[in-house]
Amino acid sequence: MRQLLLLILLFFAGQWLVKALRRAGDAADAPRNGPFDAAGRPGPNSGNAGAAGGAQAQSRQLAEPMVRCATCGVHTPQSESVVVAGQRFCCTEHAERYAARPTGRTAR
Ligand SMILES: [Zn+2]
Structure with a gap:
């Protein structure tokens, strides 16, 4: 051994x-x-x-800042984001959805 x-x-x-x-x-x-x-x-x-x-x-x-979509919360590169009424969105669809929803509910 x-x-x-x-x-x-x-x-x-x-x-x-x-x-x-x-x-x-x-x-x-x-x-x-x-x-x-x-x-x-x-x-x-x-x-x-x-x-x-x-x-x-x-x-x-980090050259391109990420922005948060106001509708779904997804982070998107700033160049690909859609800015509507001071809010940023990942796509035009979400921008339209945000704009279309009643203003009374936006404040929660
Ligand atoms: Zn979105």
Whole structure:
């Protein structure tokens, strides 16, 4: 039983060694080529670049504000929304429905 445990331990040790060797080889082949250093941690410059990229992607996503339909509550991009009487709608159908309903009920 002890030999089996030893074998398993050796197996893991060997795997770790192979991984370490491969990592060292990668570092030697392509030094400081990627955003990660030899240890697999983000490099000193990758943090800033990543943050800037993320902010850029986020600003691109939020470039078009979403507006809420006054009839069904669905959020639609502003360019696709329909504005009637100061209210925004996801489609003309909802705008017409909103305009057609009795004014007394709009206030609830
Ligand atoms: Zn709607």
